[in-house]
Amino acid sequence: xxxxxxxxxxxxxxxxxxxxxxxxxxxxxxxxxxxxxxxxxxxxxxxxxxxxxxxxxxxxxxxxxxxxxxxxxxxxxxxxxxxxxxxxxxxxxxxxxxxxxxxxxxxxxxxxxxxxxxxxxxxxxxxxxxxxxxxxxxxxxxxxxxxxxxxxxxxxxxxxxxxxxxxxxxxxxxxxxxxxxxxxxxxxxxxxxxxxxxxxxxxxxxxxxxxxxxxxxxxxxxxxxxxxxxxxxxxxxxxxxxxxxxx
Amino acid sequence: xxxxxxxxxxxxxxxxxxxxxxxxxxxxxxxxxxxxxxxxxxxxxxxxxxxxxxxxxxxxxxxxxxxxxxxxxxxxxxxxxxxxxxxxxxxxxxxxxxxxxxxxxxxxxxxxxxxxxxxxxxxxxxxxxxxxxxxxxxxxxxxxxxxxxxxxxxxxxxxxxxxxxxxxxxxxxxxxxxxxxxxxxxxxxxxxxxxxxxxxxxxxxxxxxxxxxxxxxxxxxxxxxxxxxxxxxxxxxxxxxxxxxxx
DNA sequence: CCAAAAGTGTTCGGAATACACCCATGG
DNA sequence: CCATGGGTGTATTCCGAACACTTTTGG
Numbered sequence: 361x362x363x364x365x366x367x368x369x370x371x372x373x374x375x376x377x378x379x380x381x382x383x384x385x386x387x388x389x390x391x392x393x394x395x396x397x398x399x400x401x402x403x404x405x406x407x408x409x410x411x412x413x414x415x416x417x418x419x420x421x422x423x424x425x426x427x428x429x430x431x432x433x434x435x436x437x438x439x440x441x442x443x444x445x446x447x448x449x450x451x452x453x454x455x456x457x458x459x460x461x462x463x464x465x466x467x468x469x470x471x472x473x474x475x476x477x478x479x480x481x482x483x484x485x486x487x488x489x490x491x492x493x494x495x496x497x498x499x500x501x502x503x504x505x506x507x508x509x510x511x512x513x514x515x516x517x518x519x520x521x522x523x524x525x526x527x528x529x530x531x532x533x534x535x536x537x538x539x540x541x542x543x544x545x546x547x548x549x550x551x552x553x554x555x556x557x558x559x560x561x562x563x564x565x566x567x568x569x570x571x572x573x574x575x576x577x578x579x580x581x582x583x584x585x586x587x588x589x590x591x592x593x594x595x596x597x598x599x600x601x602x603x604x605x606x607x
Numbered sequence: 608x609x610x611x612x613x614x615x616x617x618x619x620x621x622x623x624x625x626x627x628x629x630x631x632x633x634x635x636x637x638x639x640x641x642x643x644x645x646x647x648x649x650x651x652x653x654x655x656x657x658x659x660x661x662x663x664x665x666x667x668x669x670x671x672x673x674x675x676x677x678x679x680x681x682x683x684x685x686x687x688x689x690x691x692x693x694x695x696x697x698x699x700x701x702x703x704x705x706x707x708x709x710x711x712x713x714x715x716x717x718x719x720x721x722x723x724x725x726x727x728x729x730x731x732x733x734x735x736x737x738x739x740x741x742x743x744x745x746x747x748x749x750x751x752x753x754x755x756x757x758x759x760x761x762x763x764x765x766x767x768x769x770x771x772x773x774x775x776x777x778x779x780x781x782x783x784x785x786x787x788x789x790x791x792x793x794x795x796x797x798x799x800x801x802x803x804x805x806x807x808x809x810x811x812x813x814x815x816x817x818x819x820x821x822x823x824x825x826x827x828x829x830x831x832x833x834x835x836x837x838x839x840x841x842x843x844x845x846x847x848x849x850x851x852x853x854x
Numbered sequence: 855c856c857a858a859a860a861g862t863g864t865t866c867g868g869a870a871t872a873c874a875c876c877c878a879t880g881g
Numbered sequence: 882c883c884a885t886g887g888g889t890g891t892a893t894t895c896c897g898a899a900c901a902c903t904t905t906t907g908g
Contacts, residue, residue, distance in 0.1 A: 374739075376663040380715030387675040389636030392719060416623040428634040432710040432717055459706045459721050463679040468627030470679055472639060474706050491621075525852050541886080553850060558889075559871065563852060566869085582885040583878040595854075603800060604897080605772050605810060606849070607842075788859080805862075806898065813896090829858040830905040851870085 393473045394439040395426035395509065397457075397516035398447070399499070400482035401533040403542060406499045406549045407482065408513065409447070411492035417467055418506035422497065424513065426473065439476040446494065453479040453532040457519050458512075465508045477516045479532035500552075524550055528569070531590040539577055539585035540564065569595050640720045641686040642673035642756065644704075644763035645694070646746070647729035648780040650789060653746045653796045654729065655760065656694070658739035664714055665753035669744065671760065673720065686723040693741065700726040700779040704766050705759075712755045724763045726779035747799075771797055775816070778837040786824055786832035787811065816842050 377383055398409040413423040425446050429438045436456065443452055457475045465471065482496065499517060504510065524530050530546050531538075544560050564570055570588040577584035624630055645656040660670040672693050676685045683703065690699055704722045712718065729743065746764060751757065771777050777793050778785075791807050811817055817835040824831035 374661070376666060377661050378663040380662055380664065380713075382715075384638055384713065384715035384718055387638045388678045389638050390676070391631055391634045391636050414621070414624050415627055416625040417627065419623060429637070429708075431635045434710060435706065435708040435719075456705065458703065459682065461676075461682040461721075463681060466627075466631065468629075468631035471631055472682075474708075525850070526854050528854055539887090547852065551850060556871075556873090557887090558873085561888080562890095563870085567854075577887095580886085581880055583880090583887045585887055602853075603772070603798060605794065607773050607775055607814075786860090803898075803900085804860090805900085808861080809863095810897090824860095827859085828907055830860045830907090832860055 391469075391471045392429040392435070393426050393471055394429060394435050394442060394476055395424040395473050395512055396439055396442050396454075396476045396478050397424060397513055398443065398478045398480060399516075399520065399533065400480055400485070400496055401546055401549065402482055402496070403545060404549065406517075407496040408499050408502070409494065410497050410502075410505075411446075411494045413506040414492065415467070415506065421504065421506040422502065422509075423506040424509045425494075435474050436476075439474075439478070443478055447480065447485060449480055449485055453529060455523075457516050460508060460512060462508065467507075473512070475512045475516060477519060479520075479529060481533060481535060483535055521551055528590060528592070528595055531592075536589060537573060537575065537587040538589075539587055541585055543588075638716075638718045639676040639682070640673050640718055641676060641682050641689060641723055642671040642720050642759055643686055643689050643701075643723050643725050644671060644760055645690065645725040645727060646763075646767065646780065647727055647732070647743055648793055648796065649729055649743070650792060651796065653764075654743040655746050655749070656741065657744050657749075657752075658693075658741045660753040661739065662714070662753065668751065668753040669749065669756075670753040671756045672741075682721050683723075686721075686725070690725055693736075694727065694732060696727055696732055700776060702770075704763050707755060707759060709755065714754075720759070722759045722763060724766060726767075726776060728780060728782060730782055768798055775837060775839070775842055778839075784820060784822065784834040784836060786834055787817075788832055790835075 400407040400409065409425060410422040411425060413419070413421045425442055427438065427442050427445075429435055433441075436454070439454055439456075440452075443454065444450055455477050457477050459472065459474045461472050463470050465473070499513070502510065502513065505513065520529070524547070530543070530550070533546055534542055540561055543564070544555060544557065547560070548555055569591045571591050573587055573589055575587045577587065647654040647656065656672060657669040658672060660666070660668045672689050674685065674689050674692075676682055680688075683701070686701055686703075687697075687699075690701065691697055702724050704724050706719065706721045708719050710717050712720070746760070749757065749760065752760065767776070771794070777790070777797070780793060781789055787808055790811070791802060791804065794807070795802055816838045818838050820834055820836055822834040824834065
């Protein structure tokens with residue numbers, strides 16, 4: 361307990377700090393990484409892009425795409441850099457999900473990582489290099505990973521499941537032109553449920569956010585479906601504030 | 608571009624790293640802080656706990672409660688430590704919200720901060736010390752803050768607005784026994800809207816998660832309302848998976 | 855008896871669900 | 882003509898929104 365006088369004279373209780381650099385330098389520092397959970401969709405399954413771990417101790421284990429943050433690099437930029445370096449893609453959906461800070465999560469000492477979720481169109485995408493056996497894995501088949509990457513992947517998958525129901529993210533995983541069947545397959549793959557086809561279509565029809573571009577599917581062994589684009593412009597204009605208690 | 612042979616021999620393309628400590632040590636390190644946005648509710652308004660900034664350059668400005676992370680301290684623990692040190696409270700709701708990493712966000716050099724949102728019962732709580740003029744501020748009246756703390760506060764407020772509609776967090780801000788009026792005032796204060804009293808009551812009645820404890824409000828200048836507790840146990844048991852596309 | 859807020863029900867419209875039939879295409 | 886999935890409509894149920902009167906307490 362401090363003397364009473366200190367508590368009752370708030371204005372003068374302590375000298376202000378002037379040397380902020382010295383202050384900051386007096387504290388411990390931590391190496392920071394970003395890890396990107398890059399999801400893709402092949403029309404059937406939700407996929408994630410992984411590499412083999414570089415580390416001897418995780419030999420053979422799969423790992424997320426990540427890197428250490430550079431000096432004075434904002435982490436959004438670092439994640440974007442990882443994405444661009446590994447996939448060659450720019451203009452990709454990317455969002456911060458969560459920071460993982462267990463002191464022993466990295467075998468080389470304390471390393472803090474910020475997880476990012478990224479969605480990219482698996483078709484529009486040529487893997488730039490195949491270093492470290494970079495390739496797509498079915499999300500549901502992944503059992504074990506290097507570091508705490510399985511936990512990070514699970515967190516991002518759950519984040520995506522929730523997010524896709526409230527925001528039009530999913531279109532980042534589809535070609536620009538897509539059929540309603542493809543869209544429904546995407547939702548079913550991500551959410552892990554079966555949806556009623558007619559109600560699904562009605563739902564999206566009622567939203568009024570799909571543009572019928574007057575084209576049809578090609579080369580399908582059955583009646584071809586119409587192709588649509590998502591009306592991002594209209595969505596941005598009408599973004600609504602939703603109030604509704606529900607838990 | 609690497610030589611083709613490297614790309615087509617994935618198994619042996621690069622030696623595995625054995626000295627992970629050296630690897631980690633070869634990268635830049637960053638000081639880490641946690642900042643706690645501690646919300647409270649006085650029955651009327653949503654409040655947040657702030658102090659005057661320690662720094663000369665932010666003299667007079669308000670600041671969130673935060674601190675640098677210690678060596679090998681998990682950030683959840685660091686946030687909890689800040690909370691406990693400053694308020695004396697334990698057993699407090701705490702959740703990580705987002706990491707802020709702009710390189711110039713701190714005047715003393717690069718400092719990365721992880722924002723936490725905390726909810727505590729303003730009544731059950733005696734401020735342990737009043738160092739740095741620690742006290743409660745009405746969230747809506749805050750205009751300017753030290754560092755990027757206004758941005759962090761806004762982010763956490765929005766996070767809370769969304770979160771409270773989907774999870775029973777709000778009860779952390781109320782006394783253990785509360786009236787429906789208090790509960791409604793809480794929702795209105797956080798969401799910044801007016802809600803219909805009858806529909807609000809019906810909503811919570813239908814959930815079946817409020818326990819009527821058979822007590823009444825005391826010392827009110829009008830008809831006293833019933834007091835309730837929230838049935839956390841039942842909520843945990845029936846937590847449901849919600850599927851419903853809506854954006 | 856007056857003020858103030860508690861407590862309660864009904865009606866209405868829109869959305870989610872469940873469900874069945876015809877249509878277009880390729881083989 | 883058959884297999885496959887596309888495209889559509891309807892009945893029912895449920896939920897949220899709007900809305901008004903009576904009751905209880907303190908002053």
